[in-house]
Amino acid sequence: MLGLGACNLEVDMNRLIELLFHQQFMQLQHLQDESSPNFVYEVVTLYFRESEKLLRNLRALLWDRESTDYKKMGIHLNQMMGSSSSIGAKRVRNICAAFRSASEHGNWIGCIQSLEVLEHEYYYLKNKLHEFLQIEQQRVIAVGRTIHLSRQ
């Protein structure tokens, strides 16, 4: 079984997950079963890949103030809002909404500032998700050992 230290860490992690995520994230965990044992990992990894592509595109669009394509920016932001909503990343989603508002007004400074906030929040989320997935993996391994021992 997990030690007391690891249990406390898990409780803290659950609290953090509640803070960062809409209940939708819990629903992703429900969808993980014997037929899709790595579902959460797969979805989260896909989210990381797609989000980082979008963040790179957004930064590239803001490179030249004179030729910023705000329409394309809106498309990228909409996609990031959608994927963030789908995994329950509510804070990232909300920042995207504010960013989108700046882009709709052609507010270049506002967009630059929003991008910085978005990148910060996204990478914070990514770090926490990595930790969460590691704890989950450790728990699965520990349980496997526990079941094995109890059956001996």
Add this chain to the structure above:
Amino acid sequence: MAFGAGSSNYMKMKGMLKEDNVYEGNVLQLKGILKIRDRSFKKNLRVLIVDDDKVTRKVMMAMLRDLKVEGKEAVNGKEAVDFFAAGEVFTLVLMDMEMPFMNGPETTRFLRGMGVRAKLVGMSAHLTEKEQKEFLDAGGDEFYMKPVTRTKLVALLQAIDEEL
């Protein structure tokens, strides 16, 4: 906890379920893991997920599989139109509003023009009244904010199941 007759529920404790199905754990672990097994749908429902976002499509398709409902995905409105044009039949289409090539309202208008009678439900992470009106005026039936949760999806499918 007790639920109404005809339903069943179980608690799934990740890796902590004892052989006699007795759970030991704290409230935080309990939260979010209660699963209610929904009643099965009477009709063979077939759902099309139309969204350019891979994450949304993956999650929605997994929810449909979990509910044992057949699902298919289209990456944009044009692909959705192509499926219908090829003779495929769906009972429900869940469609994102902003997509490349053909957005939600455009796709809806086109499908209705083709005589498609499936329920067309719009989804968006960024809802404006203007978007919603445009979609409904184009022939859409309902509009949901993302995320479309399992609860919303079940309610939608049950309503369609009863209508058929």
